[in-house]
Amino acid sequence: xxxxxAASGTWPGSGTAxxxxxxxxxxxxxxxxxxxxxxxxxxxxxxxxxxxxxNGAGKTSxxxxxxxxxxxxxxxxxxxGMHPRKAISHGLVSAVMQTGGLLKDLTxxxxxxxxxxxxxxxxxxxxxxxxxxxTEIADRRVGKCSGGEQQRLRFALALLSxxxxxxxxxxxxxxxxxxxxxxxxxxxxxxxQGRTVLFATHYLEEADDYADRIVLLRHGQIVADxxxxxxxxxxxxxxxxxxxxxxxxxxxxxVPGVESVEVRGETVLLHSKDSDAVARYxxxxxxxKDLEITARGIEDAFLALTGDDTVASTGASS
Amino acid sequence: xxxxxxxxxxxxxxxxxxxLGGFNLTALKLEIRRLLRNRRTVVITMIFPVFxxxxxxxxxxxxxxxxxxxxxxAFVMISLGLYGAxxxxxxxxxxVSIERAQGWSRQLRLTPLSPVAYILIKxxxxxxxxxxxxxxxxxxxxxTNKAAMPDYLWVVSGLSVWVGSLLFAAFGLFMxxxxxxxxxxxxxxxxxxxxxxxxxxxxxxSQFPHTVQVICKWTPLYGLNQLVHTPLLGxxxxxxxxxxxxxxxxxxxxxxxxxxxxxxxxx
Numbered sequence: 001x002x003x004x005x006a007a008s009g010t011w012p013g014s015g016t017a018x019x020x021x022x023x024x025x026x027x028x029x030x031x032x033x034x035x036x037x038x039x040x041x042x043x044x045x046x047x048x049x050x051x052x053x054x055n056g057a058g059k060t061s062x063x064x065x066x067x068x069x070x071x072x073x074x075x076x077x078x079x080x081g082m083h084p085r086k087a088i089s090h091g092l093v094s095a096v097m098q099t100g101g102l103l104k105d106l107t108x109x110x111x112x113x114x115x116x117x118x119x120x121x122x123x124x125x126x127x128x129x130x131x132x133x134x135t136e137i138a139d140r141r142v143g144k145c146s147g148g149e150q151q152r153l154r155f156a157l158a159l160l161s162x163x164x165x166x167x168x169x170x171x172x173x174x175x176x177x178x179x180x181x182x183x184x185x186x187x188x189x190x191x192x193q194g195r196t197v198l199f200a201t202h203y204l205e206e207a208d209d210y211a212d213r214i215v216l217l218r219h220g221q222i223v224a225d226x227x228x229x230x231x232x233x234x235x236x237x238x239x240x241x242x243x244x245x246x247x248x249x250x251x252x253x254x255v256p257g258v259e260s261v262e263v264r265g266e267t268v269l270l271h272s273k274d275s276d277a278v279a280r281y282x283x284x285x286x287x288x289k290d291l292e293i294t295a296r297g298i299e300d301a302f303l304a305l306t307g308d309d310t311v312a313s314t315g316a317s318s
Numbered sequence: 319x320x321x322x323x324x325x326x327x328x329x330x331x332x333x334x335x336x337x338l339g340g341f342n343l344t345a346l347k348l349e350i351r352r353l354l355r356n357r358r359t360v361v362i363t364m365i366f367p368v369f370x371x372x373x374x375x376x377x378x379x380x381x382x383x384x385x386x387x388x389x390x391x392a393f394v395m396i397s398l399g400l401y402g403a404x405x406x407x408x409x410x411x412x413x414v415s416i417e418r419a420q421g422w423s424r425q426l427r428l429t430p431l432s433p434v435a436y437i438l439i440k441x442x443x444x445x446x447x448x449x450x451x452x453x454x455x456x457x458x459x460x461x462t463n464k465a466a467m468p469d470y471l472w473v474v475s476g477l478s479v480w481v482g483s484l485l486f487a488a489f490g491l492f493m494x495x496x497x498x499x500x501x502x503x504x505x506x507x508x509x510x511x512x513x514x515x516x517x518x519x520x521x522x523x524s525q526f527p528h529t530v531q532v533i534c535k536w537t538p539l540y541g542l543n544q545l546v547h548t549p550l551l552g553x554x555x556x557x558x559x560x561x562x563x564x565x566x567x568x569x570x571x572x573x574x575x576x577x578x579x580x581x582x583x584x585x
Binding site for chain 1: 330333334335336337340342344345348351352355356417420421422424425426427428429430431432
C-alpha cells in the first residue's frame with residue numbers, strides 16, 4: 001500500500017529562500033538492511049512537520065541523515081541549500097534528542113555556557129536560561145536534575161544558536177501528559193517566529209495536534225505526506241461490522257471494495273472505502289445481521305498506512 | 319504561516335562557522351574544572367604522587383645518596399612526577415569514553431565543534447592537569463629540602479616528564495574510544511599501576527628476575543621512564559628507549575585514529 005499525496009508538489013515555490021530540508025532519492029543501508037529506501041522530501045521554511053511511523057520505520061535514520069550524523073548510501077541531502085554539516089557548523093540547525101546527551105558532572109549553566117562557546121554567535125546564556133525556565137536550577141548539577149528539567153535544558157541548548165531548523169527526535173518520550181503539553185506549547189510559541197520544526201514521533205496524537213504536515217514512514221519509505229486531515233482521508237473508509245456465523249475470511253476478502261477482513265468468532269469486521277456496497281452485499285448475499293457502520297479514526301488510518309500488509313488484513317492487533 | 323524569503327536569505331548569509339573549528343578557552347576552562355571536580359582524579363593525580371614521594375623519596379636510608387648530577391630523592395621525585403602526569407594525561411584522554419557513554423559526543427556533533435578541535439581540547443585538558451601533578455610533586459620535593467640537583471635539571475626534568483606524558487594522552491584517547499564504559503578510569507588505574515611497576519617507576523627493574531626484566535623493557539612506560547631520568551643521570555640515551563617511546567606513540571595514535579574514525583562515521 002503506497003499512497004502518494006496530492007499535497008506534495010502543489011505548494012507554491014518558495015522563491016529565493018532555499019528549502020529548509022531537501023532529500024532526493026535518499027537511501028541508507030546497514031549491511032543488508034535497508035533502513036531508508038529512496039526517500040524524497042522537501043520541507044519549506046516555517047513548516048512544522050511530523051515524521052510519524054512505528055519503531056523501526058526509519059525515522060531516526062532519516063533524521064541522522066538530515067543532521068549530517070550519518071551519510072546516505074545514495075541520494076542527495078541539502079539543508080538550507082547547503083551540506084548538513086555546513087548548516088550545523090553555521091549554527092543553522094539544532095536538535096533535541098530523546099535521552100542522554102548531557103554531562104552529569106556539569107551544572108545547568110555550565111552546560112549552556114559550554115555549548116554557547118562553540119558557536120560563532122549565540123544568544124546570551126542568562127536569556128536562554130530564563131527563556132527555558134531553568135534559571136532557578138542554573139547551579140544544579142545536570143545529574144541531579146529531573147527528566148523534565150533535563151529536557152528543558154536540551155531545549156535551551158537547541159535554541160542557543162537561534163537555528164533556522166529545529167529537529168526533535170521523539171522529544172517527549174518519558175514525559176507525563178502535563179510535561180508533554182508544556183513542551184509543545186513552548187515549541188509552538190517558538191515556531192511562530194518562523195522557525196522550521198521537524199519532529200519524529202510514534203505518538204499519532206502528537207503529530208495530529210502539533211504538526212502542520214505529517215510524513216508517514218513505513219519500512220523506510222514515505223507512504224503518505226500531507227495534513228492530518230489529508231492523511232485521514234487517504235486511509236478513509238468505514239468499518240462494517242456484522243454478525244455472521246461460519247464466516248470465511250478468504251471468501252469475504254473477495255467481496256468487491258473490501259480492503260481488509262477481520263473475523264472474531266461470529267463477528268466480522270470489513271474495512272472498505274465503499275461501505276454501502278459491502279453492506280448491500282452482506283444483507284443480500286449472506287445471512288449477516290446486526291450491521292453497524294463506523295468511520296475510521298486517525299488511529300486506524302495510521303495503522304492502515306503504517307502496519308504490515310499481513311498485519312492489516314488480520315486486524316492489526318499488535 | 320508565511321516567511322519573507324529575503325529575511326531568511328539575509329539571515330543565512332550573516333551566519334558563519336566559528337574560528338578554529340569551535341576551539342575556545344571557555345570550553346577548555348570548563349573541561350579543566352570538570353576534571354578537578356572529580357575527586358578520584360584529583361586524589362590519584364595530585365595526592366597519591368606527593369604521598370608516595372613523602373614515603374619513598376625521603377627515606378633516610380638512601381634519600382641523600384648521590385646519583386648522577388643529583389641524589390636519590392630527586393630521582394624518586396622525577397619518577398613520581400611521571401606517575402602523576404601519566405595518570406593525568408590518561409584521565410584527560412579517557413574522558414572521551416564517559417562522554418560517549420553519556421551521549422555528549424553525539425550532542426557535540428550537533429554543534430560547530432570539529433572533531434579535531436574536540437581532541438585538541440581533551441589533550442590540552444590532560445596537559446594542564448599533568449602540569450599540575452608534576453608541579454605538586456616538584457613543590458613537595460623543594461619544600462622538603464631533600465631532593466637535590468642543579469637548578470636547570472629541575473626545569474629540564476619537569477618539562478620532559480610533562481611533554482612525555484603526551485604519550486599517555488594518546489593512550490587515554492585510544493582507550494576512551496575503545497572502551498564504551500563509564501568506569502573506564504577504574505580499568506585505567508589498574509593498567510597504569512601495572513605499567514608503572516613494569517616501567518620501573520616504583521622499584522628498580524634490577525630487583526626483578528631476569529625474564530621479567532626483559533618483558534618489562536617492552537612495556538610503554540619503560541622507555542619514557544628511562545628518558546626522563548637521562549638528564550639527571552647524565553649517562554646518555556640508549557636507542558632502545560627511543561624506539562620504545564616512538565613505537566608505542568605510533569600504536570596509540572594509530573589506535574585512537576582508527577577508533578575515532580569508526581566513531582565519527584557512526585555516531
